[in-house]
Amino acid sequence: MASDRADKAKKWTEETIRSFVTTHDISTRTELFHRSQAAYYAANEFEGLMLDLFGPIRAETKWSAERIREYVEENEIMSRTALAGSAPGAYKALKRYPKLAQDLFGGAWQTR
Incomplete structure (x- = not known):
């Protein structure tokens, strides 16, 4: 399974991930994971990409x-x-x- 994940992740570049997120109006890491696990895992390989796309993890934890x-x-x-x-x-x-x-x-x- 790990090799399948690696094979699928090979097609993803920083640009294709950004395009995918924009095209599908994805606003959270979880949403990206559910839309495409391959894109999610690939995005984690690019330093700072997840932070750039979605901001810090748990930036706002309280609902006022x-x-x-x-x-x-x-x-x-x-x-x-x-x-x-x-x-x-x-x-x-x-x-x-x-x-x-x-x-x-x-x-x-x-x-x-």
Whole structure:
């Protein structure tokens, strides 16, 4: 399997990886991994490429109310379910802001 990975990675250059990321509107390392493991592994071979494409790892780990609102608006999230699928961390953090949840999606926040 490692040799398969190496063979697939041979076709990837820094330029083709950048193009792939741009063409497919990939915004995270995880998304790149799911789209193409070969591109992901190849990108890790180019010093600084992942940092350049996606920024530092875990640059923002906390979801503030403002950040959740911005994310929902920028990504046109229309429901709590869509938010949970798109950004599970934001969905989980939204429980700390029941008024924000109501403002964004209407209805009362159900706590269990």
